[in-house]
Amino acid sequence: MGKRAEAFLKIFGAVYREYQARLGERIDFEDMVLRATAHVESGRYQSPFRHILVDEFQDISTGRARLIQALKAQHADARIFAVGDDWQSIYRFAGSDIHIMRNFGDEFGGTFAGETGIHRTVDLGRTFRSVDKIALAARLFVLRNPAQISKKVVPAGEANQPAIRISLTHRETADEALDRALTSLSTFHSPSDRSASVLLLGRYRSIKPDLGRLQKKHPSLSLSFKTIHASKGLEADHVIILGADNSRMGFPSQIVDDLLLTLVSPEAEPFENAEERRVMYVAMTRARNTVTILASEAQPSIFVRELIDDPRYEIKHPHGASEQQHICSQCGGRLIYMPGKGGSGWYRCEHVKLCGNRMPACPQCGAGLPLRDTKTGEMTCPACGAGQPACPNCSEGWLTKRRGRYGVFLGCVRFPDCRGKAKMRAPR
Numbered sequence: 001m002g003k004r005a006e007a008f009l010k011i012f013g014a015v016y017r018e019y020q021a022r023l024g025e026r027i028d029f030e031d032m033v034l035r036a037t038a039h040v041e042s043g044r045y046q047s048p049f050r051h052i053l054v055d056e057f058q059d060i061s062t063g064r065a066r067l068i069q070a071l072k073a074q075h076a077d078a079r080i081f082a083v084g085d086d087w088q089s090i091y092r093f094a095g096s097d098i099h100i101m102r103n104f105g106d107e108f109g110g111t112f113a114g115e116t117g118i119h120r121t122v123d124l125g126r127t128f129r130s131v132d133k134i135a136l137a138a139r140l141f142v143l144r145n146p147a148q149i150s151k152k153v154v155p156a157g158e159a160n161q162p163a164i165r166i167s168l169t170h171r172e173t174a175d176e177a178l179d180r181a182l183t184s185l186s187t188f189h190s191p192s193d194r195s196a197s198v199l200l201l202g203r204y205r206s207i208k209p210d211l212g213r214l215q216k217k218h219p220s221l222s223l224s225f226k227t228i229h230a231s232k233g234l235e236a237d238h239v240i241i242l243g244a245d246n247s248r249m250g251f252p253s254q255i256v257d258d259l260l261l262t263l264v265s266p267e268a269e270p271f272e273n274a275e276e277r278r279v280m281y282v283a284m285t286r287a288r289n290t291v292t293i294l295a296s297e298a299q300p301s302i303f304v305r306e307l308i309d310d311p312r313y314e315i316k317h318p319h320g321a322s323e324q325q326h327i328c329s330q331c332g333g334r335l336i337y338m339p340g341k342g343g344s345g346w347y348r349c350e351h352v353k354l355c356g357n358r359m360p361a362c363p364q365c366g367a368g369l370p371l372r373d374t375k376t377g378e379m380t381c382p383a384c385g386a387g388q389p390a391c392p393n394c395s396e397g398w399l400t401k402r403r404g405r406y407g408v409f410l411g412c413v414r415f416p417d418c419r420g421k422a423k424m425r426a427p428r
Contacts, residue, residue, distance in 0.1 A: 004260075005260060008260055030063065033063050033067055036067055037063070037067040040067065040070035040071055040074065041070045046074065047071045047074045047078075050075055050077055050078050051078075051079050051081065052072065052080045052081070053080075053081045053082075053083075054080065054081070054082040054083070055083050056083075057082040057084025057101055058084040058085055058087075058101055059089065059091050059096040060097065060100050060101065061094075061095040061096055061097060061266075062095070062097055062100070062266070065097075065100050068080060068108065069107070069108065072108065079110075080108050082104070083124070086098055086102060086148060086149050087148060087278055087281050088281070088282055089275070089278055090228075090229060090232070090275060090279050091229075092265060093257075095265075096266070098266070098269070099267060102147065102149065104119060104121075105117035105118070105119045121149075123151040125153045126153075127153060127154065127155060127156050127285070128156050129156055129286075129287075129288055130156055130284075130285050130287060130288060131155055131156060131163055131289060132155035132158050132159060133159040133163035133164065133314055134155075134159075134163045134164060134284060134285065134287055134290075135153050135156070135285065136155065137163075137164055137284070137307075137312075137313045137314065137315075138281050138285050139153045140312060141277065141280065141281060141284070141306075141307075141313070142278060142280075142281040144277065144306075145269075145271045145274050146271075148278075156288070159289070161316075162315060162316035163287075163290050163314075164284070164290070164291045164292075164307070164315050164316065165181075165291070165292045165293070165315070165316040166292075166293045166295060166304060166307065166308060166315055166316070167180070167294050167295070168295055168296070168297035168300065169297060170296070170297060170298070170338070170339065171296070172339070174294070175209075177294055178240070178242075179217065181240055181292045181294065182198065182214065182217075182223075182240075184292075185198055185221060185290065185292075186218055186220045188237075188238070188289065188290065194222075195220060195221055195222040196220070196221055196222065196238060197221075197224070197236040197237045198221050198222065198223050198224075198236060198237065198238045198239075199224055199225075199226060199231060199235075199239050199240070199286055199287075200223065200224065200225040200226075200239075200240050201226060201227070201240065201241050201242065201283050202225070202226075202227055202228070202241075202242045203227070203228060203243060203250070203251040203252075203253055203279070204227065204249055204253075205227050206249070207242050208225050209225065211223055211225055224236075228279050228282055228283045231282070232282055234286055235286050235288060236286060236287060236288065237287070237288050237290075238288075238289055238290045239283065239284070239286050239290070239292070240294065241280075241283050241284075241291065241292070241293045241294065242294050243294065243295075244293050244295040244300065244301045244303060244304050245295055245296040245300065245301055246296070246299040246301045246302065247296075247299060250296075250299075250301050251301055252273045252276030252277070252279070252301060252303060273303075277303075280303055297336055297337065298336045298352075299350075326347065326369050328351075329357070329395070329396050330349065330355055330357045331349060331351055331354065331355040331357070333349050333350045333351045333355060334349075335347040335348065335349060335350070335357070335369065336348055336350050337361070337367065344361055344363070344366030345361045345366055345367060346358060346359065346361055347359040347360075347361065347369055357417075359397075359413070359414070362381040362383060362384060362386060362388075363388070363400070364381060364384050364386035365384035365386065367383050367384075368382050368383025368384055369382075370388045372390060372395055372396070377390055378390060388400075389422070391414070391418060391420040393412065393418050393419065393420030394412060394418040394420055396414065397412040397413050397418050397420065398413055399411065399412060399420070399421070400412075400413050401424075402421075408424055409424055410422040410423070
């Protein structure tokens with residue numbers, strides 16, 4: 001990597017030497033692992049152990065794997081029993097290497113009848129936490145990556161309604177959307193006399209909301225916030241995932257690791273967003289009863305789009321400013337609802353920098369977008385059912401009163417893109 005890597009190594013060298021100087025005669029955790037491995041490999045330490053048990057095996061690093069291999073190598077009859085879930089491997093930044101678990105037989109397997117890599121796998125597929133509509137949806141989601149180890153999942157119970165909900169929000173209404181989600185959860189039946197627990201999860205700590213304000217507003221709920229990484233091992237009645245947006249610090253995160261980290265990090269996976277997908281799996285499976293995902297309507301993340309587009313996830317229809325997806329007639333993008341200050345909103349194309357298409361919302365309800373009935377040719381709002389006179393020139397617009405040089409007439413709401421018009425009918 002040329003001069004940039006050389007400059008980094010100069011700085012790193014100075015920091016490393018100072019770190020070692022401050023350690024003095026003491027050792028840190030990685031030193032413990034490395035020195036222990038050296039003692040075992042050299043024979044200085046003779047292991048009495050024939051059974052080696054490893055927990056949280058999905059977080060194994062190369063250095064710790066080497067220690068286990070050294071202990072096993074001292075006894076031909078040594079056995080390794082490892083418990084782990086590769087679906088929850090989310091600590092590559094700390095050195096965990098998912099490839100070690102995926103290649104368990106090659107790394108730790110035994111030899112029998114001339115064959116190497118002999119081992120046995122037992123699924124621990126029963127979950128005592130999540131209902132079926134969460135557990136099975138999360139399984140489907142994480143197994144989109146074919147490199148993940150497949151296993152059956154037995155849910156903790158059955159839900160009689162969709163358990164994963166998506167709420168599409170705007171920047172200026174994000175707080176309101178969170179309030180609505182919490183209000184909805186406060187009416188959810190709790191199996192005991194305790195307050196229902198709600199775990200708010202963010203990809204980054206910076207997205208943490210004002211818990212004090214929210215707790216005062218929703219006293220019947222027990223609220224807490226964690227980053228998704230910090231929530232591993234925790235559970236709650238309900239989970240709300242915040243900020244699932246298509247942005248640099250959204251979810252999945254679009255922050256790209258510096259290439260210099262490849263010098264010390266485990267090999268990256270070829271599947272796009274492989275670890276971020278597992279982070280999402282961890283977030284979803286913290287919940288017992290429901291998962292609510294808050295995402296930008298203008299820029300929902302690719303994970304949110306996947307959940308919405310695939311009916312197998314059984315997602316409750318996204319609710320927010322606009323219930324229905326509308327296609328931009330000019331570029332094929334989505335028309336996004338934008339709330340107006342006076343109550344009545346409007347729609348703009350999601351490709352706002354490339355396409356200038358805009359449409360007013362229904363003049364009756366101020367939220368829906370009137371659509372043309374292909375049989376009758378009439379324009380009807382799907383939100384309130386109000387009808388509007390159809391434009392004779394285009395298929396998207398409707399006629400509204402306008403004033404021109406020769407008086408009042410009916411003109412298309414898409415003017416000046418469409419110049420469709422009609423004469424005002426004289427009152428009877």
